[in-house]
Amino acid sequence: MASSFGIDIGTKKIKVVMLQGDQNRQSLKSCMSVDMPGPGMLSESSFDLEEIAETIRQLVKDANISTSIVNAALPDSAVYSKVVFIPEMSTKDLSNAIYWEAEQNIPAPLATLNLSYQQLRKREVNGDTMLEVLIVGAQSSMVKKYRNVLEMAGLKPQTLETEIISVIRGINLTSKSPTTLIMNVGRFNTSIVVVEQGIISFIYSIPLGSVAISRAVMTQFNLAEEQADQYIKVYGVSNQQTGEKIANVIQPILQSLLTEVRKALAYYSEKNKQASTVGQIILSGQLSSLSGIDVFFVKNLGMETVIANPWKMHAIEKVPKQILDTDTDYATAVGLALVDYEK
Numbered sequence: 577m578a579s580s581f582g583i584d585i586g587t588k589k590i591k592v593v594m595l596q597g598d599q600n601r602q603s604l605k606s607c608m609s610v611d612m613p614g615p616g617m618l619s620e621s622s623f624d625l626e627e628i629a630e631t632i633r634q635l636v637k638d639a640n641i642s643t644s645i646v647n648a649a650l651p652d653s654a655v656y657s658k659v660v661f662i663p664e665m666s667t668k669d670l671s672n673a674i675y676w677e678a679e680q681n682i683p684a685p686l687a688t689l690n691l692s693y694q695q696l697r698k699r700e701v702n703g704d705t706m707l708e709v710l711i712v713g714a715q716s717s718m719v720k721k722y723r724n725v726l727e728m729a730g731l732k733p734q735t736l737e738t739e740i741i742s743v744i745r746g747i748n749l750t751s752k753s754p755t756t757l758i759m760n761v762g763r764f765n766t767s768i769v770v771v772e773q774g775i776i777s778f779i780y781s782i783p784l785g786s787v788a789i790s791r792a793v794m795t796q797f798n799l800a801e802e803q804a805d806q807y808i809k810v811y812g813v814s815n816q817q818t819g820e821k822i823a824n825v826i827q828p829i830l831q832s833l834l835t836e837v838r839k840a841l842a843y844y845s846e847k848n849k850q851a852s853t854v855g856q857i858i859l860s861g862q863l864s865s866l867s868g869i870d871v872f873f874v875k876n877l878g879m880e881t882v883i884a885n886p887w888k889m890h891a892i893e894k895v896p897k898q899i900l901d902t903d904t905d906y907a908t909a910v911g912l913a914l915v916d917y918e919k
């Protein structure tokens with residue numbers, strides 16, 4: 577049985593997941609997280625990066641991870657992703673067309689990016705056959721930094737992808753799943769994707785994250801960040817006493833996130849007139865730990881809303897109850913470990 581290893585290097589936590597199995601069945605071998613030391617991966621100081629590498633080395637040891645080959649994710653804020661329509665053409669012409677599309681659509685000099693693309697599907701648009709292509713431009717400096725840190729930790733980075741792609745894999749959508757909007761809320765960044773018949777058809781990222789929620793509560797109640805986050809987690813958007821006060825403070829930020837979802841839904845139905853409409857929303861990342869958030873979404877958007885749980889969605893075996901209940905925390909790391917079992 578082959579083992580697979582995913583590492584999620586977040587802004588606050590570093591998480592590792594090791595699975596064992598094959599394409600059809602996987603079980604959990606190991607799963608652990610630690611706090612990110614110092615200022616995290618945005619730092620340019622080699623001292624900070626060595627400290628992160630050392631933390632990873634220790635984590636891998638403590639988690640008893642027996643392979644050094646690892647899949648990792650870059651933060652979506654360091655990667656430009658865009659789905660574009662291109663007329664059907666030869667593979668040779670396609671790479672030129674991709675370059676041109678990237679120049680039009682990516683607001684950064686292409687020389688600073690690692691550019692890649694993936695053909696998603698063919699679609700009839702006004703009687704013409706168009707290719708739908710995912711263009712991904714990752715900041716070369718970040719790719720280099722992540723590879724460096726992982727290598728300094730004694731690991732061999734294999735796949736390096738943008739986080740939302742790992743989250744989508746963690747969610748397990750197939751060609752039979754309803755069209756799904758996924759919203760992954762990180763501390764500084766939120767990504768939204770629409771997945772149709774198991775394939776991405778819309779993807780974008782905004783610089784708004786849960787830190788806005790933390791700051792609002794910290795300011796209003798004069799709390800330290802840790803404490804504010806505890807309150808937010810416990811009370812969420814509930815309507816009871818203390819909960820109501822917290823809910824009032826975080827409402828404006830939740831409303832901005834709802835606005836983004838509405839915009840994405842409108843854009844998607846406008847762009848893909850003949851495609852199916854979105855049937856469900858899946859929440860992952862920090863928003864999903866807010867109690868009552870799914871009901872809040874259902875109420876405001878009138879659409880079925882589910883919290884992502886990669887363990888349950890992939891029926892991963894031998895997951896202890898307390899980890900099974902962490903819902904979305906390990907979505908990225910599980911998605912990364914699952915790269916190795918892709919069909």
Ligand SMILES: Nc1ncnc2c1ncn2[C@@H]1O[C@H](COP(=O)(O)OP(=O)(O)OP(=O)(O)O)[C@@H](O)[C@H]1O
Pocket residue numbers: 585586587588589590761762763764765786787789790805806808809861862863864865866905
């Ligand atoms: N909804 C929330 N609002 C505020 N703080 C939260 C929320 N959810 C989690 N947190 C805090 O953030 C901490 C780390 O969360 P998480 O593991 O998602 O971070 P991360 O993966 O490092 O972040 P990111 O993926 O954005 O870089 C949690 O332990 C908790 O204290």
Ligand SMILES: [Mg+2]
Pocket residue numbers: 584586587762908
């Ligand atoms: Mg994270």
